[in-house]
Amino acid sequence: MTVSLFARTVVAVAAVAALVGGCSAAPSSAPTARTTQAAAPAVDNDLESDYKTVIRNVLPSVVQIEASNSLGSGIVYDAQGHVVTNAHVVGGENAFKVTVATGEAALGAKLVSSYPEQDLAVIKLDSVPDGLKPARFGDISKVEVGQIVLAMGSPLGLSSSVTQGIVSATGRTVSEGRAGGGTGATIANMVQTSAAINPGNSGGALVNLDGEVIGIPTLAATDPELGGSAAPGIGFAIPVSMVRTVADQIVKSGRVTDSGRAALNITGRTFLDDEYRPAGVAVVEVPADGAAAKAGIRPGDVITKVDDSEITTLTSLAEALAGRGPGERVTVTYVRAGATRTAAVTLGEI
Numbered sequence: 001m002t003v004s005l006f007a008r009t010v011v012a013v014a015a016v017a018a019l020v021g022g023c024s025a026a027p028s029s030a031p032t033a034r035t036t037q038a039a040a041p042a043v044d045n046d047l048e049s050d051y052k053t054v055i056r057n058v059l060p061s062v063v064q065i066e067a068s069n070s071l072g073s074g075i076v077y078d079a080q081g082h083v084v085t086n087a088h089v090v091g092g093e094n095a096f097k098v099t100v101a102t103g104e105a106a107l108g109a110k111l112v113s114s115y116p117e118q119d120l121a122v123i124k125l126d127s128v129p130d131g132l133k134p135a136r137f138g139d140i141s142k143v144e145v146g147q148i149v150l151a152m153g154s155p156l157g158l159s160s161s162v163t164q165g166i167v168s169a170t171g172r173t174v175s176e177g178r179a180g181g182g183t184g185a186t187i188a189n190m191v192q193t194s195a196a197i198n199p200g201n202s203g204g205a206l207v208n209l210d211g212e213v214i215g216i217p218t219l220a221a222t223d224p225e226l227g228g229s230a231a232p233g234i235g236f237a238i239p240v241s242m243v244r245t246v247a248d249q250i251v252k253s254g255r256v257t258d259s260g261r262a263a264l265n266i267t268g269r270t271f272l273d274d275e276y277r278p279a280g281v282a283v284v285e286v287p288a289d290g291a292a293a294k295a296g297i298r299p300g301d302v303i304t305k306v307d308d309s310e311i312t313t314l315t316s317l318a319e320a321l322a323g324r325g326p327g328e329r330v331t332v333t334y335v336r337a338g339a340t341r342t343a344a345v346t347l348g349e350i
Contacts, residue, residue: 073153073204081125085203138212153204165195188322197235265290291348
């Protein structure tokens with residue numbers, strides 16, 4: 001599966017058109033009895049009311065972020081003007097224009113810190129406008145498949161846009177590419193959603209019907225058979241637990257001080273077999289005080305498995321470690337001088 005980043009790389013305003021369809025009811029087939037069928041309501045009034053309440057409460061916390069050649073979204077993190085977004089939205093820039101949902105003039109903002117390893121970043125408004133409303137953040141452990149969610153952001157430059165869907169899956173591990181400004185991050189425990197995610201939605205809010213942010217929309221699957229276009233209804237959001245972990249550290253310390261991400265502490269490259277197919281990760285460097293070195297892994301070894309996960313590329317190795325934490329023990333299978341060996345490794349930290 002491939003994924004697309006959803007910061008918009010060209011700032012533009014799109015024109016949209018809506019198609020409205022209708023249907024007609026078939027006549028009754030009973031000739032001797034007169035029946036009356038009440039028209040079904042177009043929507044459930046209670047659900048519609050819930051939608052309106054959530055949108056009214058959350059949209060003031062969602063902003064549009066404009067860099068020199070990209071556009072994305074962000075979430076107001078606190079009353080001091082911190083805004084959390086995706087690292088690929090800020091790119092390598094330090095200054096931004098931020099437009100809040102109330103439609104006021106764009107505000108200046110500066111980068112506090114970016115953490116590409118998790119595709120998250122925090123920026124800070126140069127001045128805090130009256131009425132700036134921090135978002136409310138939910139509990140990822142309470143997110144369930146089938147739960148109704150709304151995605152809010154600035155798709156195609158259309159600020160304060162809302163789409164709806166459900167949580168399609170939880171616990172997804174997804175790797176993003178480096179094309180189009182991507183960070184190459186491998187992100188664990190992502191929330192998969194059917195809510196439409198389009199260019200410009202990156203960094204915005206995925207919220208539940210209690211008005212709580214449960215994730216940051218970041219990626220969408222792409223279908224090679226559609227020429228690399230986004231696959232409808234398959235989007236991914238960084239879970240709120242990771243958003244808060246990273247943002248809290250950046251706000252407090254100006255950087256991420258504790259990644260919580262496991263590592264073998266090696267430098268490696270994808271190993272190709274005799275038929276030029278990816279067949280493992282060749283170890284290039286092993287720091288003496290790292291996890292792999294302590295377990296006896298050396299330069300020249302080729303890692304082929306972590307526990308039961310087959311390792312064929314650097315990406316597959318990152319995915320195998322993404323759901324792990326520093327201090328966890330894994331069994332690493334590797335090949336040295338043609339012989340297959342195993343090592344018990346206590347994982348280190350990125």
